[in-house]
Amino acid sequence: MINFSLIISFMPVLLLALGQTLAVTACSLVVGFSLGTLFGLVQARGPRSLAFAVNVYATLFRGTPMLVQIAFIFFFLPTLGIALSSFSAAALAIGLNSAAYVSQIVRSGVNGVSQEELDAAQVLGFSSLQTALFLVLPQALRNVLPSLTNECITLLKDSSLASTIGVHEVYKESRGLLNQSYDVVTVFFMIAAVYLLLTSIIAGLSHFLEKKLRYQ
Amino acid sequence: MIKPLIAALLIAIGLFFGMRTYFAKPEAIAAESQRKIIVGTESNYPPFEFIKDGTLSGFEIELLETIGKRLGLSIEFRDMAFDNLLFAASSGQIQLIAAALTPTPERARQVLFCEPYLQASKIIALSSAARPLTSLAELKGKTLLMTDGFTSGEEFIKGIEGAVVKKFPTITDGFLALKNGQADALVVSSTAAAPWLAATDAALFYSLVLPATEASAFAVSKLHPELVTIIDQALKAMKDDGSLVELLEKWHITKD
Structure with missing residues (x-):
């Protein structure tokens, strides 16, 4: 049923494609998690006007399909004189989309820190930066770690959408193999197995982190 | 709940009109280097264009590379979804479409067609x-x-x-x-x-x-109309010296 020799002969190409998939995921992860954390903090604790701006951002990026956002960034930004390669357009679009979700995850985590602890920090003379860094974020991140893992896994799978603007990642290259071999079962088994392996690694890492961060 | 939605809509409308005014004046795009043609293609259409062992190959790919060699132009391929090709050409991301496109009046509103290489x-x-x-x-x-x-x-x-x-x-x-x-x-x-x-x-x-x-033909972005004559002349030269027929036969593309 599954032609393993086809998969083995495809390995050199698949490994290169895997590199692209991981690179898109890593870049969008950096964009999404850093922007998302910042936005989440702003929305939970920042001035009202900025919190409103983040709300608008989340509405836009959560409310439109990622496929549309990728095409939009790839085709629209050049008209403003910013020409992005397929790779950077995909990483940026997926990252910006992820930032919208991460901001809401972080916001809920920050709001979960009790008011008594914040009052205590104030009494002890913590500056607002110190409160954020040493009190709010460590607790918030621990509480939202499972949600962030979900987001990370979603991000990895969403990187396959980069194929629509010509990033040669796993999905794109595997479609190429399908056009040569017409072997649906093998090709889609291979694609599923690759993504399952990668997402399992992320889930495993997150499990390890959760254990590490647990209350002693 | 309503306020951010309204703001988001306003931004979307702003972007839409920004794009419209842009498309009204194509000269806004910085002229690309004259020695390179950026070609958009969709690599799921053998024998015209497909990925073989990780590299792009096929009739149209080889035809354009031959034309590039003859004219001293370098050809850069961008592989993307078929639906995105026409938009990529009108937004200037690519200058030429190689996707075995059939000339139609609807498409001709968005791109310029070269002479069909396959009638x-x-x-x-x-x-x-x-x-x-x-x-x-x-x-x-x-x-x-x-x-x-x-x-x-x-x-x-x-x-x-x-x-x-x-x-x-x-x-x-x-x-x-x-x-x-x-x-x-x-x-x-x-x-x-x-x-x-x-x-x-x-x-x-x-x-x-x-x-x-x-019929199948190359399509050219309206931002680069000069490419139509360049490609048409190169195709005519290849038709006249028989190399076009040779290439069609190599990829088992028959005329009838």
Whole structure:
């Protein structure tokens, strides 16, 4: 049923494609998690006007399909004189989309820190930066770690959408193999197995982190 | 809840009008280096363009590389989804489309077409040999498969009473759906069907030649109209010295 020799002969190409998939995921992860954390903090604790701006951002990026956002960034930004390669357009679009979700995850985590602890920090003379860094974020991140893992896994799978603007990642290259071999079962088994392996690694890492961060 | 939605809508409308004013004046785009042509393609259409062992190959790819070599231009390919090609050309991301495009009046509003390198490719209805469709009359009321953007096929199907059309993004999807019995026939150009028939047992399929043909041509972004003459002249030179026919034969693309 599954032609393993086809998969083995495809390995050199698949490994290169895997590199692209991981690179898109890593870049969008950096964009999404850093922007998302910042936005989440702003929305939970920042001035009202900025919190409103983040709300608008989340509405836009959560409310439109990622496929549309990728095409939009790839085709629209050049008209403003910013020409992005397929790779950077995909990483940026997926990252910006992820930032919208991460901001809401972080916001809920920050709001979960009790008011008594914040009052205590104030009494002890913590500056607002110190409160954020040493009190709010460590607790918030621990509480939202499972949600962030979900987001990370979603991000990895969403990187396959980069194929629509010509990033040669796993999905794109595997479609190429399908056009040569017409072997649906093998090709889609291979694609599923690759993504399952990668997402399992992320889930495993997150499990390890959760254990590490647990209350002693 | 309402306020951010309104703000988001306003931003979207702003972007829309920004884009419209931009497209009204194409000269806004910085002129690309004259020595390079950026070509958009969709690599799921053998034998015209497909990925073989991780690299782009196929008839149109080789044809453009030959033209580039003759004119001293470097050719850079961008592989993307078929639906995105026309938009990429009008936004200036690519200068030329190599996707075996058939010139149509609708497409001509968005891009400029070069002279077709292939005038009249046969269109066939491929059905399973177990339940063959052997005459035009039998197509009535049947479910027919096609690929997105196969305009000549769409035009033909319009004249068939009660035919239901199912569309797929790539030709391979179409073949596989036919093989799995999801439709009665696949309407396809004989050229595009050839690699599939060569790869499977051709005796499993029945091919009915339809009274329709398809032309294929390169399309040029309206921001680079000078490319039309450049490509047309190069194609004419290749037609005259026989190298175009040679290349068509190499990729098993027959004229009739």
